[in-house]
Amino acid sequence: MSGIRCPNCEKFTSRENGDPETDVEHSVENDGLKSTVNFSGSVRMIRNCADCSGELLESNQDIEAEITLEHQEGCDLSDDLDVEIDSFEADESGGGRYSKNKITASALVHVTCPVCKVTTENNISVSESAGNFDSLV
Numbered sequence: 001m002s003g004i005r006c007p008n009c010e011k012f013t014s015r016e017n018g019d020p021e022t023d024v025e026h027s028v029e030n031d032g033l034k035s036t037v038n039f040s041g042s043v044r045m046i047r048n049c050a051d052c053s054g055e056l057l058e059s060n061q062d063i064e065a066e067i068t069l070e071h072q073e074g075c076d077l078s079d080d081l082d083v084e085i086d087s088f089e090a091d092e093s094g095g096g097r098y099s100k101n102k103i104t105a106s107a108l109v110h111v112t113c114p115v116c117k118v119t120t121e122n123n124i125s126v127s128e129s130a131g132n133f134d135s136l137v
């Protein structure tokens with residue numbers, strides 16, 4: 001029995017992943033027909049009580065990622081790339097007998113040039129072992 005007692009509902013329960021909270025900024029650098037989008041910020045991953053959804057554990061991770069976009073020949077690129085980050089989602093892997101649980105928070109990022117319409121999609125993510133989360137209770 002690996003449950004921990006939840007201080008809210010006082011049951012021994014399992015944990016489930018809450019929606020990650022994020023604060024991610026980006027900046028764009030242009031070089032010829034190539035744009036580099038740099039992402040930086042923080043992601044807070046949360047483990048909740050599976051019964052009452054109270055927050056039990058958290059992990060705060062820095063996120064850094066770089067995505068490049070190659071423009072079409074002749075594109076008169078501006079700094080005004082459309083950059084969209086989907087909501088981060090938490091995913092759990094491992095947890096078998098010989099592997100430790102690992103939580104990954106990832107989001108799909110869409111970068112589009114409004115001039116030449118080139119577009120790219122990339123995943124950005126952070127991960128941490130479930131055992132390294134900090135207790136909130």
Ligand SMILES: [Zn+2]
Pocket residue numbers: 006007008009010011013049050051052053054
């Ligand atoms: Zn609970």
Ligand SMILES: [Zn+2]
Pocket residue numbers: 071072075076077113114115116117118
């Ligand atoms: Zn372009």
